[in-house]
Amino acid sequence: MTDLTDPNAQHPALTYSSYLALDDVLSAQHPRSDEHDELLFIVIHQVYELWFKQMLHELGGLQRRLESGDTPHALHTLGRVRAILKVAVAQIDVLETMTPRQFTSFRGRLDASSGFQSEQFRELEATLGRRDRRVFEHYPEGSAGRDRIAAAMSRPSLFDSFLRYLVTQGYDVPAAALERDLTAAWEPSADVQRSILTAYADDSGAAQVAERLVDLDEGLQEWRYRHVKMVERTIGHKPGTGGSSGAEYLWSTVSRQLFPDLWAVRSEM
Ligand code: HEM
Numbered sequence: 399m400t401d402l403t404d405p406n407a408q409h410p411a412l413t414y415s416s417y418l419a420l421d422d423v424l425s426a427q428h429p430r431s432d433e434h435d436e437l438l439f440i441v442i443h444q445v446y447e448l449w450f451k452q453m454l455h456e457l458g459g460l461q462r463r464l465e466s467g468d469t470p471h472a473l474h475t476l477g478r479v480r481a482i483l484k485v486a487v488a489q490i491d492v493l494e495t496m497t498p499r500q501f502t503s504f505r506g507r508l509d510a511s512s513g514f515q516s517e518q519f520r521e522l523e524a525t526l527g528r529r530d531r532r533v534f535e536h537y538p539e540g541s542a543g544r545d546r547i548a549a550a551m552s553r554p555s556l557f558d559s560f561l562r563y564l565v566t567q568g569y570d571v572p573a574a575a576l577e578r579d580l581t582a583a584w585e586p587s588a589d590v591q592r593s594i595l596t597a598y599a600d601d602s603g604a605a606q607v608a609e610r611l612v613d614l615d616e617g618l619q620e621w622r623y624r625h626v627k628m629v630e631r632t633i634g635h636k637p638g639t640g641g642s643s644g645a646e647y648l649w650s651t652v653s654r655q656l657f658p659d660l661w662a663v664r665s666e667m
């Protein structure tokens with residue numbers, strides 16, 4: 399029988415903590431102050447980044463499934479992404495237990511670091527269709543993060559994959575939309591909206607996919623809304639550490655739509 403404790407064994411037995419690399423994960427919290435609440439602030443952000451990683455992973459799979467016309471698996475993945483987004487929004491409740499005084503006690507130690515520097519959040523936005531060079535201001539030229547965001551801005555967005563999916567489902571999508579410059583911002587299109595309306599009229603799988611995409615869009619707007627309310631109650635109208643006006647800037651992002659065409663068609667049904 400193998401002696402699991404034998405130090406000379408060639409491969410140490412897999413354990414809970416070795417499989418999950420807990421030595422790495424649990425030694426990665428480095429508060430810069432002695433304030434009790436700083437650990438919560440770090441842990442919450444790390445959990446977000448893990449969920450961002452998982453969502454990027456799921457969205458890659460989703461785009462492949464859409465482009466191959468696989469409705470059931472696309473719907474399944476969309477359901478998973480929606481569930482993760484709901485957890486991400488709900489997590490704000492935990493951070494909101496931190497009072498303004500508790501946050502102020504260590505905020506100075508954050509220097510100029512800020513959410514503006516979240517590479518994965520920007521990659522997520524780019525995958526969801528954002529094409530905005532301004533985000534690069536916060537990423538040094540030649541940095542891996544900048545390159546990853548730029549790469550995501552040159553790939554088909556989730557909406558581009560949805561348009562290709564519509565073609566696999568037999569819907570007519572204007573060639574100009576399918577052959578567009580992927581690095582440019584998407585311009586809402588009346589012709590594309592007509593194709594989407596046809597899919598809704600058929601009450602087909604494509605209509606279900608479209609509804610799940612609207613969930614995603616609404617979910618991100620919800621996150622933005624909860625984030626800015628958290629910001630208002632925690633730092634009021636102070637400017638942000640990242641150099642923006644703070645809440646005022648964040649409000650300007652709240653009703654940003656990922657898929658404007660999917661919202662536009664609602665007035666036509
Ligand atoms: C007390 C908690 C928080 C405060 C006071 C806060 C404050 C801010 C402020 C003021 C900004 C604007 C950028 C700046 O000038 O600094 C910002 C941006 C951002 N924050 Fe937070 N934040 C908090 C928690 C979080 C959490 C938990 C996340 C999760 C990852 C997060 C992610 C982001 C992201 C991604 C941005 C960029 C948003 C955009 O440009 O659309 N923040 N935050």
Ligand SMILES: N[C@@H](CC(=O)c1ccccc1NC=O)C(=O)O
Nearest residue numbers: 508511512513514637638639640
């Ligand atoms: N921008 C925040 C600081 C902040 O929340 C933050 C700082 C470092 C890493 C992540 C952060 N979270 C989101 O912006 C502030 O102005 O207080």
